[in-house]
Amino acid sequence: MSHVATTFHDIAVDSLGTAEFPSPIRRARKPGENLCTFVSPEARIREFVEFSLVHPPAEERLFESAGPREHLFFRPALTRCAVVTCGGLCPGLNNVIRSLFLELHFNYGVAVVLGIPYGYQGLDPSMGHAPIVLTPDSVLNIHHQGGTMLASSRGERDPEVMLNFLLQQRVDVLFCVGGDGTQRGAHAIAMKAKERGAKLAVVGIPKTIDNDLSFCDRTFGLVTAVEKAVEALDCAHVEAQGAPRGIGLVRLMGRDAGFIACNATLASQDVNYCLIPECPFELDGPRGLLEALRSRIDGRGHAVIAVAEGAGQHLFGASSGTHDASGNRRFQDIGVYLKDRITTFFRERNRPVELKYIDPSYMIRSAPANCDDMLLCDQLARHAAHAAMAGKTDVLICYKNGKFLHVPIPMAVAKKQQVELDGPLWASVLAATGQSARYGE
Structure with missing residues (x-):
């Protein structure tokens, strides 16, 4: 057994200054008050919950624990806050807005x-x-509605212009709800404020339906998206079984990460092929997907395919290089491409199939959050309020290892989180579908 000591690195979070004003929220200041206690500024959460006794990690990061602090940087009665929702729609946005307002206003x-x-x-x-x-x-019933009461948009703006506007509005705290592009914008505002000596707290709340932000085991909207995706897969299964040589093809969200496709596949249990961006596949050849699909149709008479939008982009050849307003590379439509290739493949062999193609993307994005996501939205929003009032800035509230923690925004957006092909999620998908680990090899 190894006896090498682990070196711990405390991940520092930027702060606007000393927190010296007593918090007005109700928390226990001594044992026996039957109230939750304040979170100590020294409380930390370890990065790893599992490791080998033989080969323990040589280094490990410690993150600040999120939660209410006993002392605040801002005087609440004099504080002006603002919240912005950016990027594509996602289930739970209104829930975040509402819980954030309720925590700030009432508590x-x-x-x-x-x-x-x-x-x-x-x-x-x-x-x-x-x-x-x-x-x-104004926020009374918004948690029952999809979308965001504030509306949203994509695209960068000059951080100097945005900071000037915030200062002109006398805003002390800005909450930025969005994915990696949004959080990069939040970081730019925080850095500009720091350069100018402005005491502006910028706190991020992670919103990415694809679940691709680092240090976030789960971002809000994912579970609702999976639930809605399963409804589409169930319909595809019915259609596939309801026709001779039927195929149900469902295109799901997931530009760089296949978490929705994987989890929906496992929840459905009727998917035969799950295709994700992390796992390249080939269509042609004796070990390609088309030949595997032919064997399945000839033997079982029907099939269901779930494909993430970012899967199989290599099949289109050189990228056009165009990007959307958020800086994301524009992907080719893999769903339509697969539909055409599959029908052509079987027609050329005089063995036509009945293929039904379903793309529920916008129906999923605009759906209200389910109960599980409602709970996560509420906690993310309230922890964001706690961090901001304590003077934390350039920080993202993350949910990891069953805990809420503070992660510096630059660290969270440094790289995207993806499905690990040697991890338990993908192994479960392979077990549930019976598909090859990689078609074409």
């Missing part, structure tokens, strides 16, 4: 909470979008 007594309309466009005065003052009535 902390924050003076003003502004809603910034249309994403980062709303921080650029030239776009003409005026901030909305949030009230208890």
Whole structure:
């Protein structure tokens, strides 16, 4: 057994200064008060919960534990906050807005909470979008609705312009709800504020339906997306079984990560082929997907295929190089491509198939959050409020190893989280579908 000592690295989170104002929220200050206690500034969460006794990690990072602090940097009654939702729609956005407002307004007594309309466009005065003052009535029922009451947009804006607008509005805290592109924008605002000596706290809340942000075991919207994806897969299965030589093909979200496709496959248990960006596959040849599909149709008479939108992009050859407003590379439509290739393959062999193609992407994105995501949204939002009032900045609230923690935004967006092909999730998918680990090899 190894006796090498692990070296711990404490991950520092930027702070605006000394927290010296007592918190107004109800928490125990001594044992026996039957209340949850404040989180100590020294509380840390280990990066790893599992390791080998023979080969323990030589190095491990320690992250700040999220939660309410006994002392605050901001005086709540004098504090003005703003929240912005950016990027594509995702189940749970309204839940985050509502819980964030409720925590700030009722528990902390924050003076003003502004809603910034249309994403980062709303921080650029030239776009003409005026901030909305949030009230208890304005957020009363939004958690039952899909989308975001503030609307959203993609695209970068000049951080200098956005900071100037925030300062002109006398905003002390900015909450940025979005994925990696949004959080890069949040980091740029935080850095610009630091350069100018502005005491602006910038706190990120991770929103990516693809679940591809690092240090986040789960981001809100994923479970709802999986639930809705299973409904589409169930319909595809019915269609496949309801026709001679039937094939149900469902294109799901997942640009760089196949978490929705994998989890929906496992929940459905009716998928025969799950195709994800992390695992390249070939269509042609004796070991290609098309030949495997032919064997399946000839033997069982039907098949269901789940494909993530970012899968199989190598099949299109050289990329066009174009990008969307968020800087994401524009992908070719793998769903339509597979539909055409599969039908052509079987028609050329005089063994035509009945293929039904389903793309539920926008129905999934705009759905209200389910109960599981509602709970996660509530906790992420409240922990973001705690971090901001304590003066934390340039920080993302993450859920990892069953705990909520503070992660510096640059660290969280340094690389995307993806399905591990040697991990238990992909192994479960292979076991459930019976498919080859990699077609074409």
